[in-house]
Amino acid sequence: MISQASVVIIGGGIIGTAIAFNLAKLGVKDVSVFEKSYISSGSTGRCGGGIRQQWTSPMNVRLAMRSVKLFERFKLDVGMDIEYYQGGYLLLAYTEKEVEDFSENVKMQRGEGLDVVLLTKRQIAQKFPFMNLEGVKGGTWCPTDAHANPQIANIAYAMAIKQMGVDLNTYTTVEGIDTQGGKIVGVQTNKGYVKTNIVINAAGGFSHEVGLMAGVDIPTYSERHQILVTESINHVLDPMVISFRNNYYVRQTMHGSFVMGQSDKKPAKGNDLGHTIEFLEEMAPKMVHDFPFMNHLHIVRQWSGAYDLSPDAQPIIDESRSVSRYIFAVGFSGHGFMLAPAVGEAVAEMVVYGRSKTTDISNLGMSRFASKIEKEHNVV
Numbered sequence: 001m002i003s004q005a006s007v008v009i010i011g012g013g014i015i016g017t018a019i020a021f022n023l024a025k026l027g028v029k030d031v032s033v034f035e036k037s038y039i040s041s042g043s044t045g046r047c048g049g050g051i052r053q054q055w056t057s058p059m060n061v062r063l064a065m066r067s068v069k070l071f072e073r074f075k076l077d078v079g080m081d082i083e084y085y086q087g088g089y090l091l092l093a094y095t096e097k098e099v100e101d102f103s104e105n106v107k108m109q110r111g112e113g114l115d116v117v118l119l120t121k122r123q124i125a126q127k128f129p130f131m132n133l134e135g136v137k138g139g140t141w142c143p144t145d146a147h148a149n150p151q152i153a154n155i156a157y158a159m160a161i162k163q164m165g166v167d168l169n170t171y172t173t174v175e176g177i178d179t180q181g182g183k184i185v186g187v188q189t190n191k192g193y194v195k196t197n198i199v200i201n202a203a204g205g206f207s208h209e210v211g212l213m214a215g216v217d218i219p220t221y222s223e224r225h226q227i228l229v230t231e232s233i234n235h236v237l238d239p240m241v242i243s244f245r246n247n248y249y250v251r252q253t254m255h256g257s258f259v260m261g262q263s264d265k266k267p268a269k270g271n272d273l274g275h276t277i278e279f280l281e282e283m284a285p286k287m288v289h290d291f292p293f294m295n296h297l298h299i300v301r302q303w304s305g306a307y308d309l310s311p312d313a314q315p316i317i318d319e320s321r322s323v324s325r326y327i328f329a330v331g332f333s334g335h336g337f338m339l340a341p342a343v344g345e346a347v348a349e350m351v352v353y354g355r356s357k358t359t360d361i362s363n364l365g366m367s368r369f370a371s372k373i374e375k376e377h378n379v380v
């Protein structure tokens with residue numbers, strides 16, 4: 001651990017390590033990253049690994065599209081195979097209203113340059129004959145959506161930043177942020193003090209608490225989401241499939257198992273990482289109904305992680321108005337893995353150039369909460 005750093009990053013998840021990677025690429029290497037546990041111990045190592053560009057808010061579409069460009073080059077840029085698979089995403093619609101809404105989304109997404117189309121039920125059946133499409137009216141299909149192994153991606157960034165000279169400290173908890181006259185002067189950890197003038201809050205489910213360490217009240221809160229993995233079978237399912245009505249997402253990993261999750265009816269607030277039998281009782285029948293071949297699949301493991309939620313289900317990426325150079329990249333609301341490469345790039349540019357140059361993230365600041373917010377709807 002170094003005693004003075006240009007930048008301190010709190011959180012060694014995919015967001016913190018992606019930011020450090022991009023800072024190092026821009027030549028800022030005296031960066032300290034503090035992770036209170038092991039790399040990928042947070043939401044990143046617990047997530048579904050989906051990488052989707054089909055969002056209802058243009059900002060999410062833009063960030064996700066930039067991320068996909070960077071995921072496509074990840075192995076080359078970051079140096080590790082992260083099981084990246086561009087198998088597309090299929091979103092299912094069940095009512096005329098949902099088809100109408102999807103059609104509006106497709107219009108907006110195509111306007112942003114995304115290759116996405118509306119499919120009829122017949123077209124879906126032709127593409128995915130093994131699915132039970134009872135009740136389905138249509139869907140949307142984006143062939144460049146993808147999935148990857150989030151744990152490996154997090155570890156890849158961590159290994160890369162270490163090689164680039166970043167001071168990465170695992171099992172080191174940030175306990176306080178020191179400020180004087182609205183400026184940051186240092187950070188207290190359980191292993192010592194580091195002087196710094198720039199702090200980045202990338203603390204995932206703990207973003208609110210870490211905000212308060214500098215007296216900044218970030219409107220995020222944490223909610224538990226459960227997920228499971230089955231035994232593996234031969235490859236059958238290319239895309240991630242999402243049903244908002246039936247409240248699920250599912251994908252098949254590169255080694256054949258299925259990863260799937262839903263939102264609980266009454267999600268537990270906070271960072272409790274327990275799990276329930278109700279989750280299994282709800283997930284299993286609906287998956288077997290829509291994917292009848294899963295009938296005899298064994299569930300291997302069930303776990304949970306935190307969604308760090310913002311009021312409009314879009315990330316909050318901003319610099320505090322009250323504490324100068326206190327930057328936060330938080331509130332990813334269940335889709336931070338897929339946005340991480342673009343967010344890492346954008347935040348590193350904020351630090352170095354004072355603003356994000358590659359992707360316009362000006363709408364993702366705290367000031368948006370002062371007026372009527374537009375909620376991102378495509379969330380499970």
Ligand SMILES: Cc1cc2nc3c(=O)[nH]c(=O)nc-3n(C[C@H](O)[C@H](O)[C@H](O)COP(=O)(O)OP(=O)(O)OC[C@H]3O[C@@H](n4cnc5c(N)ncnc54)[C@H](O)[C@@H]3O)c2cc1C
Nearest residue numbers: 011013015036042043044047048050174204305336337338
């Ligand atoms: C079940 C589930 C499924 C999901 N599926 C997807 C998906 O398919 N696609 C997708 O894009 N996203 C998905 N997500 C969301 C995704 O996991 C998160 O948005 C993303 O991982 C956020 O990354 P992060 O680095 O901000 O947070 P984290 O990975 O949680 O990292 C934050 C880190 O900060 C550390 N920390 C906190 N406080 C301190 C402190 N005081 N000192 C030091 N360290 C600290 C924590 O230990 C943690 O490791 C899912 C999430 C869950 C729970």
